[in-house]
Amino acid sequence: MAIARKTKKKKVTKRPSAKQVAKTPGAARKTTAWEKTAGDSSIKFYRRIGSKGWRQSDYFTYSSSSPAFRLWLARELGTRPARILSIGCGNGELEGSLAAYGHRLFGMDLSHPMLLRAARNGVDFPIEGDARYLPFAPASFDVVIYPESIGHLVLAEAFAEARRVLRPRGRVIVTTYASHMGAHPRFKRYRFDQMEEALTNTGFDVDEQRFLAAKRNSIADADSDAKSTLLYVKARAAAAKRPVAKSKLTKNKRA
Numbered sequence: 302m303a304i305a306r307k308t309k310k311k312k313v314t315k316r317p318s319a320k321q322v323a324k325t326p327g328a329a330r331k332t333t334a335w336e337k338t339a340g341d342s343s344i345k346f347y348r349r350i351g352s353k354g355w356r357q358s359d360y361f362t363y364s365s366s367s368p369a370f371r372l373w374l375a376r377e378l379g380t381r382p383a384r385i386l387s388i389g390c391g392n393g394e395l396e397g398s399l400a401a402y403g404h405r406l407f408g409m410d411l412s413h414p415m416l417l418r419a420a421r422n423g424v425d426f427p428i429e430g431d432a433r434y435l436p437f438a439p440a441s442f443d444v445v446i447y448p449e450s451i452g453h454l455v456l457a458e459a460f461a462e463a464r465r466v467l468r469p470r471g472r473v474i475v476t477t478y479a480s481h482m483g484a485h486p487r488f489k490r491y492r493f494d495q496m497e498e499a500l501t502n503t504g505f506d507v508d509e510q511r512f513l514a515a516k517r518n519s520i521a522d523a524d525s526d527a528k529s530t531l532l533y534v535k536a537r538a539a540a541a542k543r544p545v546a547k548s549k550l551t552k553n554k555r556a
């Protein structure tokens with residue numbers, strides 16, 4: 302993604318012994334039936350990264366490695382405490398930092414080892430599950446975030462579920478990699494127009510689309526995909542349609 306590949310020199314690390322692997326939380330766990338059905342090769346990939354952590358892998362994400370990005374997103378969310386669902390929360394570094402601002406954080410991911418880390422990183426409710434079938438009642442959240450995870454999902458499916466669990470006027474926030482960033486082969490680099498169309502079709506009003514140049518210690522707006530590293534989209538669930546008043550219906554029938 303972008304899981305962007307790290308550019309620094311590759312560290313030569315010894316393959317962990319079977320004994321060490323067995324000690325790694327979640328590493329020895331078998332793939333569950335639903336993981337198989339949800340699944341593609343990316344599940345194994347994230348289980349591997351989740352078991353050792355992004356810092357020990359050849360990859361990084363901005364959520365996990367950029368304090369500047371985390372601070373920026375916290376400011377975008379504002380200070381009013383919100384119920385936030387983060388879909389594809391991974392290790393939960395971003396989510397843990399948002400929880401520190403008084404928000405209630407629900408973190409969902411397919412990868413069990415990632416979620417063990419997310420629990421340690423301050424995610425209030427780590428939930429193992431699939432973004433396509435959110436186990437929540439309608440209107441449960443103020444905000445749904447896809448932090449560098451949307452590329453693994455079908456836009457219409459994902460946003461329809463987000464719309465269902467968001468309260469009216471609730472926000473959906475997407476951050477995803479610019480098209481030139483390296484990523485897992487199954488990670489789709491969606492463009493703004495594709496996300497906007499899917500959001501509009503599933504009942505959202507798109508408020509913002511920004512190219513961001515994010516680094517470890519800085520973040521700034523960029524004027525094109527080529528100069529950015531992340532695409533940022535913010536949309537609001539359209540207010541529920543008001544039921545048509547009975548008197549109006551009768552009038553229309555008569556007319």
Ligand SMILES: C[S@@+](CC[C@H](N)C(=O)[O-])C[C@H]1O[C@@H](n2cnc3c(N)ncnc32)[C@H](O)[C@@H]1O
Pocket residue numbers: 302303304339343344347362363364365388389390391392393409410411412415430431432433448449450453454
């Ligand atoms: C690029 S990683 C980003 C992780 C984290 N947000 C971060 O930035 O460090 C994408 C994450 O999405 C998760 N994921 C992929 N498909 C998913 C799905 N269908 N439902 C829930 N999570 C999924 C992966 O397990 C992985 O942790």
